Amino acid sequence: MPDNSDVRSQLREAILRGAYAPRQRLIEADLAEEYGASRFTLRNALIQLASEGLVELQPNRGARVREITVDEAIEITEIRQAVESLVAARAAEKVSDEQIVFLRQVGDDMRAAVDRNDFMRYSELNSTLHSTLRDIANHSASTRVLEQLHGQMVRHQFRLFLVPGRPSLSLPEHLAIIDGVCARDPEAASAAMGIHVGSVITTLRSFAEAPALS
Structure with a gap:
């Protein structure tokens, strides 16, 4: 049993x-x-x-x-913004040459996926990027927090995935994060992550402001 x-x-x-x-x-x-x-x-x-x-x-x-409301999702993402920015900064401090090569390849693959309109692949690469940054940062407390937040947000993340044009908007944000980490610039990596997650918050707020369907 x-x-x-x-x-x-x-x-x-x-x-x-x-x-x-x-x-x-x-x-x-x-x-x-x-x-x-x-x-x-x-x-x-x-x-x-x-x-x-x-x-x-x-x-x-x-x-x-449990059903997570849009307002709760926004609050959760605000927490994620702070924690993910810390993770990006730590990753920039600790990234190895081999990891830089991998991150650059992820960025190239993300760009190719958007060019092909292969948004399922783009979503997979999105997850790969964020999980790789957590692995590089090796900050166990942040990882635990983010895993719990992800569990609560998974349904809203799927809704974000369906927003028309969202991958094309998020691609340069992801590439900026990769650039900051690969340049070993903690401030740039943290700022890029903050901008990226901030754009997620903006999109979630648009859900909250949308009129309810009858």
């Missing part, structure tokens, strides 16, 4: 990939059977996911997938 960490990881991954919709009830008995876990193990996994902000525990009503 799987332990708490196994069930938590599987359920977390399922929530992030959209297997369960926002506000969907998470029935302990059904999930225990689905994951081959005891009710006790499943309950502990839900408690852990609630602490990450992915699950909402309601008194006398059980658990459901």
